[in-house]
Amino acid sequence: MTSYNRERLDLNTEAVTVNMGPQHPATHGVLRVVLTLDGEVVLAARPDVGYLHRGIEKIAENKTLHQVVPYTDRMDYLSPISNNIGLALAVEKLIGFDITEKCRVMRVVCCEMARISSHILWLATTALDIGAGTVYFYCFTEREKIYDLFERMTGARFTVSYGRIGGLARDWEPGLSEDILAWANQCHKALDECERLLTRNPIWIDRTQDVGPISAEDAIDLGLSGPNLRASGVEWDLRKAYPYLGYDRYDFEVPVGEHGDCYDRYLVRLEEMRQSVRIIQQAMKEYDPDQPLFPQDPESEKVFLPNKQRVLTKMEELIHQFIVATEGPKTPRAKEIYFALEAPKGELGFYLVGSGTNVAHRCHFRSPSFVNLQGLPIMVKGQMVADVIATIASLDPVLGEVDR
Amino acid sequence: MGVDPKDTGLDEQTRQDLEMVKGGVILSSMSKIVDMARKNSLWPMPFGLSCCAIEMMAMVASRYDLARFGAEAMRFTPRQCDLMIVAGTLTRKMAPACKRIYDQMPEPKWVIAMGVCTTTGGMFDAYSVVMGIDHIIPVDVYVPGCPPRPEAVIYSVMKIQEQVMREQWAPLGKPRRHGHYRGRDPRYKALPLLDKGKKIATKGTPDDSQTPTWRKGYFSG
Amino acid sequence: MCDMGAREVENMTDLIKAVRSAFPDAVQEIVEYRGETTLVVDPAHAKSILRYLKEERGFNYLADVSSAHWPDEGRIDVVYLPRSLKTAEQVRIRVPLPVEDPSIETVADIWRTADWLEREVYDLMGVTFIGHPDLRRIMLPEEFDGHPLRKEYPMEGDDEWRNFLPVKDTDDDQL
Numbered sequence: 001m002t003s004y005n006r007e008r009l010d011l012n013t014e015a016v017t018v019n020m021g022p023q024h025p026a027t028h029g030v031l032r033v034v035l036t037l038d039g040e041v042v043l044a045a046r047p048d049v050g051y052l053h054r055g056i057e058k059i060a061e062n063k064t065l066h067q068v069v070p071y072t073d074r075m076d077y078l079s080p081i082s083n084n085i086g087l088a089l090a091v092e093k094l095i096g097f098d099i100t101e102k103c104r105v106m107r108v109v110c111c112e113m114a115r116i117s118s119h120i121l122w123l124a125t126t127a128l129d130i131g132a133g134t135v136y137f138y139c140f141t142e143r144e145k146i147y148d149l150f151e152r153m154t155g156a157r158f159t160v161s162y163g164r165i166g167g168l169a170r171d172w173e174p175g176l177s178e179d180i181l182a183w184a185n186q187c188h189k190a191l192d193e194c195e196r197l198l199t200r201n202p203i204w205i206d207r208t209q210d211v212g213p214i215s216a217e218d219a220i221d222l223g224l225s226g227p228n229l230r231a232s233g234v235e236w237d238l239r240k241a242y243p244y245l246g247y248d249r250y251d252f253e254v255p256v257g258e259h260g261d262c263y264d265r266y267l268v269r270l271e272e273m274r275q276s277v278r279i280i281q282q283a284m285k286e287y288d289p290d291q292p293l294f295p296q297d298p299e300s301e302k303v304f305l306p307n308k309q310r311v312l313t314k315m316e317e318l319i320h321q322f323i324v325a326t327e328g329p330k331t332p333r334a335k336e337i338y339f340a341l342e343a344p345k346g347e348l349g350f351y352l353v354g355s356g357t358n359v360a361h362r363c364h365f366r367s368p369s370f371v372n373l374q375g376l377p378i379m380v381k382g383q384m385v386a387d388v389i390a391t392i393a394s395l396d397p398v399l400g401e402v403d404r
Numbered sequence: 405m406g407v408d409p410k411d412t413g414l415d416e417q418t419r420q421d422l423e424m425v426k427g428g429v430i431l432s433s434m435s436k437i438v439d440m441a442r443k444n445s446l447w448p449m450p451f452g453l454s455c456c457a458i459e460m461m462a463m464v465a466s467r468y469d470l471a472r473f474g475a476e477a478m479r480f481t482p483r484q485c486d487l488m489i490v491a492g493t494l495t496r497k498m499a500p501a502c503k504r505i506y507d508q509m510p511e512p513k514w515v516i517a518m519g520v521c522t523t524t525g526g527m528f529d530a531y532s533v534v535m536g537i538d539h540i541i542p543v544d545v546y547v548p549g550c551p552p553r554p555e556a557v558i559y560s561v562m563k564i565q566e567q568v569m570r571e572q573w574a575p576l577g578k579p580r581r582h583g584h585y586r587g588r589d590p591r592y593k594a595l596p597l598l599d600k601g602k603k604i605a606t607k608g609t610p611d612d613s614q615t616p617t618w619r620k621g622y623f624s625g
Numbered sequence: 626m627c628d629m630g631a632r633e634v635e636n637m638t639d640l641i642k643a644v645r646s647a648f649p650d651a652v653q654e655i656v657e658y659r660g661e662t663t664l665v666v667d668p669a670h671a672k673s674i675l676r677y678l679k680e681e682r683g684f685n686y687l688a689d690v691s692s693a694h695w696p697d698e699g700r701i702d703v704v705y706l707p708r709s710l711k712t713a714e715q716v717r718i719r720v721p722l723p724v725e726d727p728s729i730e731t732v733a734d735i736w737r738t739a740d741w742l743e744r745e746v747y748d749l750m751g752v753t754f755i756g757h758p759d760l761r762r763i764m765l766p767e768e769f770d771g772h773p774l775r776k777e778y779p780m781e782g783d784d785e786w787r788n789f790l791p792v793k794d795t796d797d798d799q800l
Contacts, residue, residue: 021501022498022501023451023480023501023502023505024480025480029452029453029454029457030453030454030498049763049764050495050497050762050763050764050765050766051453051495051497051498051501052453052454052492052493052495052498053495053497053532053764053765054493054495054528054530054532054533055528055530055531055532055533055773055780056528056530057749057774058530058531058773058774058778058780059528059529059530059780061776061780062780070527071527073455074454074455077454077455077458078458093659094659096659121458124461125461136465137465137466140461140462140465140466140467141465141466141467143462144462144465144467147462157459157551157553158455158458158459158551159455159550159551220685220686220710221685221736221737221738222737222738223686223687223688223736223737223738223742234710236710241713242713335658336658336663336693336704336717336719337658337659337661338661338688338689338706338717340688347688349688349689349706351689351691351704351706353693361693361695362691362692362693362694364689364691364692364693366688366689366691370741370742370745371738371741371742373741374737374738374740374741399454400454400455403764404764496766497765497766529780529781530780530781531773531778531779531780531781532764532765532773
């Protein structure tokens with residue numbers, strides 16, 4: 001790591017406090033960082049969060065479990081489907097519900113598509129912050145294709161509320177799975193294009209190599225997760241450690257970096273996108289459109305909303321819709337679970353405590369970006385101001401998740 | 405195949421004007437020219453707070469190109485901008501910053517409230533959220549949606565352009581104030597006030613308690 | 626369905642036995658639910674148990690620090706979730722604190738992860754962490770009064786923080 005310590009012989013200098021305010025083009029949202037500078041060198045950085053605190057945890061204590069799903073969309077708003085599916089899995093773990101095989105496959109595909117779309121937007125904004133504006137447009141073109149698929153799947157572009165407790169909001173139309181596979185097969189072209197522009201670019205390497213380094217011990221001690229932890233050399237991925245949604249049957253690799261600087265985080269995320277494409281291709285082989293999306297036994301029908309066509313025509317489904325929409329599944333009293341998902345940002349954890357009613361007693365979201373941002377002061381100490389921008393960008397904080 | 409002016413039933417004066425235009429000359433009034441120049445080169449200030457900022461970014465990207473309307477110069481400093489697009493939930497901690505940025509923008513300025521969080525607080529009825537930015541700054545166009553599609557935001561920029569055309573730029577007169585300002589609810593005691601100091605008119609300002617809310621504008625005019 | 630920690634059930638029993646023998650009267654209760662083990666520990670020994678877990682048993686990662694308020698039982702629970710990255714073991718340590726004076730020793734010197742997580746618990750729930758390097762509000766402004774995640778605090782805001790009152794009536798003429 002290049003050290004920027006310079007010895008001032010006879011100049012009288014003092015440290016300057018500069019506020020990188022909540023409104024800033026490159027802080028990825030409303031993040032405030034108070035920098036103490038000696039010239040251009042950062043002596044200390046103190047992040048100040050809370051400018052987007054919307055009280056989602058408090059709101060979730062007043063809503064039924066089905067009503068909490070749209071709030072999870074707005075937490076990590078780059079990959080909302082991951083959050084929905086995470087909440088659905090956590091509630092299903094709490095109440096003890098098993099999903100069908102088809103639902104499992106669809107959820108895997110959705111999670112991986114969300115991972116690709118999140119990392120692509122990360123690449124777009126990071127490149128824009130560091131100065132490579134062309135990559136922004138290439139990445140957004142690719143992300144628009146994902147938006148088209150999401151729109152056909154769910155109705156909305158990105159805040160979808162698609163993952164529901166007990167399954168998913170609706171089934172896929174015929175032809176959508178082939179289109180998803182076709183998109184996944186050609187997705188690598190955009191990634192190759194961006195890689196051609198950036199990976200061996202001397203300006204990119206100068207701006208990101210040895211910038212914001214963090215060692216493996218520090219990363220584990222600070223609780224980093226996701227690509228930030230893996231870029232420091234720690235091989236830890238929740239999909240491999242605690243496999244959920246049947247990830248242990250898919251053959252994919254987890255990229256691990258070496259130095260823990262911004263360049264490694266960039267390489268890890270690029271490789272993760274390619275591995276996600278592999279997972280989608282493998283999962284689509286298992287997709288069988290003729291199977292039912294929801295389990296058919298009558299006991300489990302109290303959990304999920306029934307098929308809309310049948311609700312409009314049959315009395316029984318109408319009653320079920322009414323009961324589930326107004327009440328929903330009941331949580332067992334004083335039982336708590338913690339379920340963690342490998343979100344694109346890291347470990348997204350859901351700590352749910354049941355209350356005996358259909359409203360959770362406590363719903364805590366362990367957001368990866370909140371804990372990752374703690375590492376910022378250690379990563380930028382001794383670096384330049386421009387490196388602070390590059391480090392924040394490579395940490396990939398999403399302020400909706402940090403502040404909840 | 406062009407249309408011959410003689411066939412369209414235009415009168416003689418208009419036909420002569422059209423001949424001049426073909427020669428590269430346009431006659432118009434100064435205010436119309438200035439307003440047209442202003443509306444086609446709005447510099448937005450993206451005040452992106454949360455999820456709506458992603459749709460704002462998608463609007464600037466190549467599919468829903470905002471550059472077609474001349475508004476792609478997204479300068480993040482308020483000193484150079486005339487259109488503030490507030491996108492995302494405004495919290496109580498962020499409200500003074502929002503007001504400050506609005507104050508730092510030079511006249512004439514317009515505000516788009518993008519998304520339901522800025523319009524009325526959205527789905528977040530919580531202790532730390534300001535339920536609508538028009539408690540602190542006057543808003544010209546509200547765009548509902550969670551988040552609104554980029555086409556909706558482009559439509560709102562077009563509506564702002566219509567408002568710009570109605571400005572009637574008058575360099576020697578008082579600048580026109582506009583925008584709907586719900587006024588700081590007297591129960592929100594510590595939210596920043598729009599105008600500290602001398603009040604120019606009471607009708608439409610927060611002290612006017614007789615006028616119902618939906619009639620209140622900021623210097624209604 | 627995910628089974629966090631249920632794979633090594635023998636390790637869990639082994640771990641519980643070790644903790645019980647090292648701290649004889651600290652563990653009040655052991656709860657097993659859906660493959661997860663929760664040790665309910667009394668506040669005086671919580672930090673030593675967590676330090677023991679990190680140093681002797683290799684739980685080098687702290688996944689989460691959370692809290693829950695049970696007003697009718699008069700307690701606030703602080704919940705720690707240490708994890709071992711080598712063996713993928715995870716255990717939950719729940720510490721019940723009395724609602725009148727919820728304070729506990731900080732674990733920020735054991736795992737630096739707890740720094741901001743404890744600040745958040747202090748901010749929203751009001752639990753004081755003794756010995757924390759920088760115990761300030763993190764999510765809410767500094768001048769905010771009250772701790773919103775407590776059950777008696779209303780969702781829309783309270784006049785505890787006198788600046789921010791909920792809008793009660795919707796009659797336009799009254800505003």
